[in-house]
Amino acid sequence: xxxxxxxxxxxxxxxxxxxxxxxxxxxxxxxxxxxxxxxxxxxxxxxxxxxxxxxxxxxxxxxxxxxxxxxxxxxxxxxxxxxxxxxxxxxxxxxxxxxxxxxxxxxxxxxx
Amino acid sequence: xxxxxxxxxxxxxxxxxxxxxxxxxxxxxxxxxxxxxxxxxxxxxxxxxxxxxxxxxxxxxxxxxxxxxxxxxxxxxxxxxxxxxxxxxxxxxxxxxxxxxxxxxxxxxxx
Numbered sequence: 001x002x003x004x005x006x007x008x009x010x011x012x013x014x015x016x017x018x019x020x021x022x023x024x025x026x027x028x029x030x031x032x033x034x035x036x037x038x039x040x041x042x043x044x045x046x047x048x049x050x051x052x053x054x055x056x057x058x059x060x061x062x063x064x065x066x067x068x069x070x071x072x073x074x075x076x077x078x079x080x081x082x083x084x085x086x087x088x089x090x091x092x093x094x095x096x097x098x099x100x101x102x103x104x105x106x107x108x109x110x111x112x
Numbered sequence: 113x114x115x116x117x118x119x120x121x122x123x124x125x126x127x128x129x130x131x132x133x134x135x136x137x138x139x140x141x142x143x144x145x146x147x148x149x150x151x152x153x154x155x156x157x158x159x160x161x162x163x164x165x166x167x168x169x170x171x172x173x174x175x176x177x178x179x180x181x182x183x184x185x186x187x188x189x190x191x192x193x194x195x196x197x198x199x200x201x202x203x204x205x206x207x208x209x210x211x212x213x214x215x216x217x218x219x220x221x222x223x
Contacts, residue, residue, distance in 0.1 A: 032210055034212070036214075042216055043203050043215050043216045043217045046211055046212075051210075089154065089155065097142070097143040097167065098168065099145065099170075100212060102155040104154045
């Protein structure tokens with residue numbers, strides 16, 4: 001069935017270290033993937049996206065990697081900061097304007 | 113920076129009552145969505161709206177729910193005969209093509 005799931009529910013890192021958050025998806029027809037950050041009591045905030053015809057995309061301190069062979073998505077955060085502490089969700093989409101299917105979320109805690 | 117605006121931020125209602133959640137999507141966007149998030153769980157899709165009609169809805173979005181875009185700017189979610197299990201954060205989102213922008217949500221508490 002359709003599902004997007006995360007390997008780990010929590011991740012704790014030291015400030016300044018790099019973080020890697022992983023996501024597995026099951027629908028090979030998905031054409032677009034997004035990572036969202038959600039702070040407590042707030043809505044999901046866009047971090048970075050990637051289309052299925054790419055395998056890597058970089059933003060400011062963040063990189064998304066897509067491995068379609070094993071249906072795996074990851075978010076790398078460089079030099080993690082306390083302000084990065086939040087729950088991170090991956091989401092997939094099957095068609096333009098279509099619904100997003102969210103994963104369970106990984107809670108990232110950054111220790112000072 | 114344009115943003116999706118939702119009101120109210122918190123709504124408390126008695127079981128069996130009707131509630132209307134309000135959203136103002138980003139003005140030039142074409143696709144509109146409602147999602148919900150039960151406390152501690154993932155974000156779940158409810159309904160998408162495009163070209164003045166529902167384009168897709170989930171199993172959750174049954175006859176108890178309805179959406180409207182009454183005036184070209186507002187996008188509302190109506191929940192009739194609310195139940196305790198409808199308590200959740202409800203998020204409105206909009207997109208032009210790919211990236212979906214989310215509002216800050218309405219926390220609905222059914223008592």
